[in-house]
Amino acid sequence: MTGTEAFTVTGMILGGLGLFLLAVSMMTDGLRQAAGESLRKILSEWTRTPLRGVFSGLMMTAIVQSSSAVTVASIGFVNAGLIGMRKALGIIYGANIGTTMTGWLVALVGFKVNIQAFALPMIGIGMLLRLTGRDTRRAAIGLALVGFGLFFVGVDVLKTAFEGVVESLNLASFGAEGVRGIVIFLFLGIAMTVLTQSSSAAIALVITAASTGVVGLHAAAAMVIGANVGTTSTAVLSAIGATSNAKRVAFAQVLFNVGTAIVALLILPLIFYMVDHIGTALEMEASPGVRLALFHTVFNVLGVLLVFPLNDRLARFLETRFVTYEEVESNPRYLDKTIAVTPVLAVNALVMELKSIGEKVAAVAGKAMNPAQADIPRIGVEVGVIQRLSGSVTRFVVRLERGSLGEGVTRQLASLMRVDQYLVTCANLSLSIAKKRKALGNLHSEVLDYNLDAFCKLVEDLMGVHLFEQDFETLEGFDEQFYHVQEVHDQLKAELLMAGTASRLQINEMMSAIDLLARIQQLSQQWFKAIKTLQRLHAESDTEAGSGDDDENAGSEGENPGEESGALA
Template sequence: MNTVLIIGQLAGGIGLFLLAMKFITDGLKLAGGDALRTLLGQWTKTPAQGIATGCLLTAVVQSSSAVTVATIGFVNAGLLTLFQAVGVIYGSNIGTTMTAWLVAILGFNIKVELFALPMIGIGIPMWFLSPTSRKGAAGQVFAGFGLFFIGIDTLKNAFQTVAQSVNFAIVTEYGIVGVILLVGIGFLLTVLTQSSSAAIAMTLTAASGGVLGLPSAAAMVIGSNLGTTSTAFFASLGATPNAKRVAAAHIVFNAVTGIVALAILPLLIWFILETGRVLKLDETPTVVLALFHTTFNILGVVLLWPFTQRLVAWLRHQYRTTEEDDTRPRYLDDTVMATPALAMNALIMEIDRIGVLARQTAVAILTHGSDYGRRLQSRKETLMQLVETVGDFINKTQKLSLDAQDAAVLSQTLRATHYFAEATDLVIGVAGLRTTAQRLQDHSVIQDLTDYMRTATNWLAKIELRSTKSNIDFIQQGYESLEQDYQTIKDRLLRSGATAQIGLRELDHLLDLLSRLSRALERQLKGVKILVLLLEERNLTVAKKEGRPKHQEQKDKKMKIDDNEKTRLV
């Protein structure tokens, strides 16, 4: 068989495998986005649970990158601590070895013509007919596994042909230099394909076809494992500080594990072979290499776990100046876009951060008045830059494959963002209210204005994002009380103007300032209620998919704001 045909077979096999992994990963993320979110949120409370969850999710989703991105999203949103996230990263590296076991156990023992082609024939129509539904996602996964087996079969045939015509023994004759060269090849394959699964599948099929000896293939597996750090590195470029910290943890784990595995490579291979004999495992190269891949990743967890607290402390110390820069987004970057459910959560958290900054600005203005004036322009520029960043993120997210619910979330989040921006514009014009009020002759009116500003300050300071009925009631009742106070003060000022106690020009100025403040408070109310409503709706959606008791769903539904109220809000 000529060289061009062999290269074509290898390239085709790799391409099919990469397409298969994309189908499987994308389909599982769409089908189980909420389940992924629930597992990460609820099953990482202890270090052992974090490792187990990371391992399980990566084994199911077949992508450590997808789990890492999801973990970054949860750390960004404050749902996971950095310590918990590191545990998930440890587990995901163990879970990613499932690909090697799939290749070893199924890849060479399945008749492609009996299973793979029918899986594609069933899965692709399901996906085409309903690309954004769970049924379509299941079809995508089904087709992905069919492509997976065809890709493995194509690679196996290509490497068997290579083994008959090419002698690779010379690569292993250079001792440590040869080992480093093989590690570099494994690393390069992962960097080029951006998939350690593809690189490891190629290595296992090459070893099965007799192209690579066991030590050579083991060195390439180590290189492939190290190559996953490139994905984490590229993902962290321009990302949030939390994303960089999680990516750094991933890089540290793989680097330490790879170095240790290389240092004791002969001992590890001996241990694997002996373990295989004790467990009565098939001593084919693919099974031995799959066991090797799993063993040295577990060894990495054992070695690094005692130092995890120190690693987390060091990571927290990194990138501090960037995190403290208010003009940069804290929750949004391209990594969270990989999973729409997490992108929605990160978006809500970033917009809430804009709302918090807007409320802090309002509190400072109401407390310090004109003395805060010199800092207003800087604060406004910060908020406007964040608003622009959120707008860019929403535009990018709209280009993803979103279901109707997520598309509606984008529209509502954009509206909430504009409400907070308008609230800031309005409240900046109120900086002179305190000074203007102090010039009044009527001390009772001065006291009423002072009490009104104090009450508004307390209301703004106590607002926080929680999806509970009591929180919605507190926000709504606080605003209604403030609105009553505003109308009372407005009436008193108008009466004072009618009796010439206040000049008309001064009266108009005071009424304008009070109107601005009232509208700023209204915009805050609308923005916060939209975010609270979105959180509540998303939680209710998760509850339904997880099969919560019917009476609990009915109880939760009573807590929802009805459609008429939602329309009135926006």
């Protein structure tokens, strides 16, 4: 092959590959836009069981012609909390089966008809729909049609390019000899998919090359297996910076694809034995393209059949990976479903859990009001932890045995739920305060800056973690401390209004400072309500417990009337 011929063939291969990538992108975008909410509905609602997830993943990948697109979409939905990690596993399995449709399109259609007879009209009709549809679904369908047309044009270009390679090169040099040759072509398939970021394009390229005799059947099979492994790179890239569950889904695809690849390589002759018998039974032709497409389907289906019975074990294994600070801290310390059936223990556990949440709220509020510690992303994470703990408290209360709850316990639970809401409000206010304090910066007045810092310090002292280390009955000076905070708030607000009126502060700066001040005051009020409610619960429980002791000392038989409420003592 001369230099000019080599340049021409290389250009055709690059051009055909470029058409593949462009076509896959256009098909994916067009069909996704045409589907609209349908894609979201399939992924979020049709995955109630792992088996249904497999079918939904298969269907969407067969339609979109990109397992990477469906996998990335699944990771996105898991990241957004729309579907759970366990449900997404089924989609991953199904996507691997669905991606085999690309091979069948190339093997059964790509070499059987005159490409230009239908591909070019598809492109023309698609562009007409695209240009006349503007932002409608018709335009999206047109984009998908153009993508399908370009896909087969790419097949035709690559076929022509490889036919030129066959005429000029010694094909024996491309044969896979033994284990070493298989491994070489395996990594070649991985590299092709990682570089193109499309297993569909890589597999179409391999089937085209095998059909024109550039590579042998076993070598092409190794490349197809490699393409399956290489497609995991897209999921891995999409999981960077994502939630733990999204990372687990990406890791699941890596484990599944790599595991399937290892099994396929170990039983490669057996799979081809199955392929030959299936092809004969279905009266398929024994062309390299059809055999490779069938091989791709068989080894992916085998992979799903092998891993599906182990799905629960895999899910449990994944749940122990990528564990973050939020997940560890979001686990309740004192709430356990085993004590939900015993009201006395349950109320005690709730009190202890709310005190633990209160300590976290006090800590995050202190950071929010201190500009030097106001790391907003970190505060956001800690507020998220508090919100999840609050959700655990709510779910725990819902699980309590209603039939065994007395009137006193029911009243206590209602008060504890109020405390929980006060604390969550404090946490949300803390994040808002941190953002507003950072946006405000320093005021153009050293006196006002000093007074604002002093006010924040007063509120921080009011919310001291040491509160939970004291006996709530003997909590001294708390009410006076709170009322002093309210007085300082009113004084500082008056100073800010005066500074704005006298033009010592810009009006927008004054309004921002007053807004910040109002949120800090609201924070102190919510905190005061939470502490006073807990204090009242302690007082009520002690009163009822004392009454029960008197009854018992008086010779009463049977139940202690203060037993249930005495849980808080």
